[in-house]
Amino acid sequence: MRVKICGITRGAQGRSIAQLGASALGFICVERSPRYVRPEQIREIVDGLLAEGYGCDRVGVFADAEMAEICRVVEMGLLNAVQLHGSESPEFCQQLRSMLPTVEMIKAFRVRSAETLESVRQYEGLVDTLLLDAYDPNLLGGTGHTIDWSLLQGFRSDCAWLLAGGLTPENIGDALERFSPDGIDLSSGVEVAPGNKDLRKVEQLFEVLRRFHGAVAADAVG
Numbered sequence: 001m002r003v004k005i006c007g008i009t010r011g012a013q014g015r016s017i018a019q020l021g022a023s024a025l026g027f028i029c030v031e032r033s034p035r036y037v038r039p040e041q042i043r044e045i046v047d048g049l050l051a052e053g054y055g056c057d058r059v060g061v062f063a064d065a066e067m068a069e070i071c072r073v074v075e076m077g078l079l080n081a082v083q084l085h086g087s088e089s090p091e092f093c094q095q096l097r098s099m100l101p102t103v104e105m106i107k108a109f110r111v112r113s114a115e116t117l118e119s120v121r122q123y124e125g126l127v128d129t130l131l132l133d134a135y136d137p138n139l140l141g142g143t144g145h146t147i148d149w150s151l152l153q154g155f156r157s158d159c160a161w162l163l164a165g166g167l168t169p170e171n172i173g174d175a176l177e178r179f180s181p182d183g184i185d186l187s188s189g190v191e192v193a194p195g196n197k198d199l200r201k202v203e204q205l206f207e208v209l210r211r212f213h214g215a216v217a218a219d220a221v222g
């Protein structure tokens, strides 16, 4: 199972989190987020990861950004995945795919109702991975709110999907008893403050995951 830890802003924390077993690290490229990191900072963090041989995925998180800007940051930051966290249309995803054919495309949905889950269907086949996050009227992500899990009961997709939204070392066991996502994504649940990760909480997370999956590989769980 993939484990994505999002909102990395510091090189040393990124490397420690990769060492603990994260398979993907997320960098917030949305300027109004308190977790925003400039492309130059991403590059510095990524250079450090690559220099130490960490093979985890490097995900740039965007929200309704211009295609040219996404391509610029991907190139500069040596990213191998983009997460589209705004209201990007299926056509936008299709066009971006043709511009970045080798980059994983993750489309995020802020799940507010059963209709949100229906809208996901239009993206299956166009993107590589879906990410289901919580809805908040004021914030795009990193909210710490959980999705109304009753809405996800019975959710299936042809696409790989990641569960996000208010996940913590305390509730991850409960989440994985209810759902079988292809991966999980956490941010504020493993933080001291926005953008400052709590390594003890990340460690605690992997301890719980080991109980579920037996063993933790260097870049994957289970």
Ligand SMILES: O=C(O)c1ccccc1NCC(=O)[C@H](O)[C@H](O)COP(=O)(O)O
Pocket: 006, 007, 026, 028, 030, 033, 034, 035, 061, 062, 063, 085, 133, 134, 140, 141, 142, 143, 144, 145, 164, 165, 166, 167, 185, 186, 187, 188, 189
């Ligand atoms: O984290 C942010 O500040 C953010 C800002 C704008 C768009 C997306 C953002 N985060 C995206 C993520 O993938 C988070 O990990 C996801 O929303 C879950 O966050 P949390 O509920 O804090 O675990």
